[in-house]
Amino acid sequence: xxxxxxxxxxxxxxxxxxxxxxxxxxxxxxxxxxxxxxxxxxxxxxxxxxxxxxxxxxxxxxxxxxxxxxxxxxxxxxxxxxxxxxxxxxxxxxxxxxxxxxxxxxxxxxxxxxxxxxxxxxxxxxxxxxxxxxxxxxxxxxxxxxxxxxxxxxxxxxxxxxxxxxxxxxxxxxxxxxxxxxxxxxxxxxxxxxxxxxxxxxxxxxxxxxxxxxxxxxxxxxxxxxxxxxxxxxxxxxxxxxxxxxxxxxxxxxxxxxxxxx
Numbered sequence: 001x002x003x004x005x006x007x008x009x010x011x012x013x014x015x016x017x018x019x020x021x022x023x024x025x026x027x028x029x030x031x032x033x034x035x036x037x038x039x040x041x042x043x044x045x046x047x048x049x050x051x052x053x054x055x056x057x058x059x060x061x062x063x064x065x066x067x068x069x070x071x072x073x074x075x076x077x078x079x080x081x082x083x084x085x086x087x088x089x090x091x092x093x094x095x096x097x098x099x100x101x102x103x104x105x106x107x108x109x110x111x112x113x114x115x116x117x118x119x120x121x122x123x124x125x126x127x128x129x130x131x132x133x134x135x136x137x138x139x140x141x142x143x144x145x146x147x148x149x150x151x152x153x154x155x156x157x158x159x160x161x162x163x164x165x166x167x168x169x170x171x172x173x174x175x176x177x178x179x180x181x182x183x184x185x186x187x188x189x190x191x192x193x194x195x196x197x198x199x200x201x202x203x204x205x206x207x208x209x210x211x212x213x214x215x216x217x218x219x220x221x222x223x224x225x226x227x228x229x230x231x232x233x234x235x236x237x238x239x240x241x242x243x244x245x246x247x248x249x250x251x252x253x254x255x256x257x258x259x260x261x262x
Contacts, residue, residue: 010049011110014032014049015110017078017079018032018053018111025070026057026058026059027055027056027057028056029053029054029055029083029111030054030111030113031054031103031112031117032051032054032109032110032112033051033103033104033108033109033110033117034050034051034052034106034110035050035102035103035106036050039106039107040166040185040186041207042162042207042210042211044210044211044213048079048080049079050079051079051082052081052082052099052103053081053082053083053110054084054086054089055073055085055086056085057069057085060260060262063087063260069085069087070085071087072088084100086259090256093120093124093252095132096127096128096132098136100124101128101133101185104117104121104124105186106186119255121182123248123251125180127246127248128243129242129245130174130178130180130242131243131244131245132245133174133180133181134171134174134175134235134242137167137168137170137174138167138171138232140163140164141168141171142232144160144163145161145164145225145228147160148160148164152218153215153216153218153221158206158209158216158221161224161225162203162207162210166203168228168231169192169196169200170184172196172199172235173192175235175239175242176191176195177192178243188203188204189203199227199228
């Protein structure tokens with residue numbers, strides 16, 4: 001089977017599964033995307049499908065009842081899936097949630113009703129706090145590096161190092177580009193390679209090793225870890241220039257009313 005045929009088959013399977021979810025939960029899924037390694041690179045044949053989706057309840061009375069409408073749906077199989085009700089998603093949008101940003105800009109969309117992604121991406125670009133995004137990715141980098149430090153460098157630690165290097169490069173992209181890193185989220189970081197070609201090359205090396213089932217040397221891992229720790233403070237020093245975002249409550253309210261046909 002060709003790669004194109006296999007991709008189409010997977011998309012059809014996931015679309016069929018999304019329809020089953022809609023019937024089981026009484027919802028309409030407005031948007032669904034792939035996150036994780038299948039979207040940003042480094043996936044192997046054993047990698048999970050990480051499906052994320054935004055939905056609304058079909059019965060509008062669900063939003064007008066004493067019992068609160070179900071805000072989150074988590075399903076571990078057959079896909080690693082999580083869904084947010086549109087109210088939860090929009091509240092998180094107002095808070096510049098990094099996860100929602102990664103859902104929105106994924107290059108792999110399984111569902112996109114009425115071009116939902118276009119409006120979602122526009123509002124994220126217009127309103128998100130770049131300062132909050134930067135602090136998220138620096139925290140993500142720091143947490144993963146802490147787990148790796150002074151421990152045997154295993155396959156699991158290599159996956160954590162990939163997450164750490166990716167977070168570091170996203171932090172740098174935010175500083176350099178002064179905008180939501182929509183391109184860097186799911187690219188090889190070509191846009192900032194001139195600023196840090198060494199780390200970008202190392203990141204690509206890590207992805208290749210993961211896909212081949214190989215593990216880089218502990219010495220190489222230690223070298224990149226030390227360099228990122230040294231540069232972390234410099235990134236924080238440049239954070240004063242970043243936007244703190246803005247409220248778009250009126251726009252989001254209008255969108256909700258449209259989606260609920262009110």
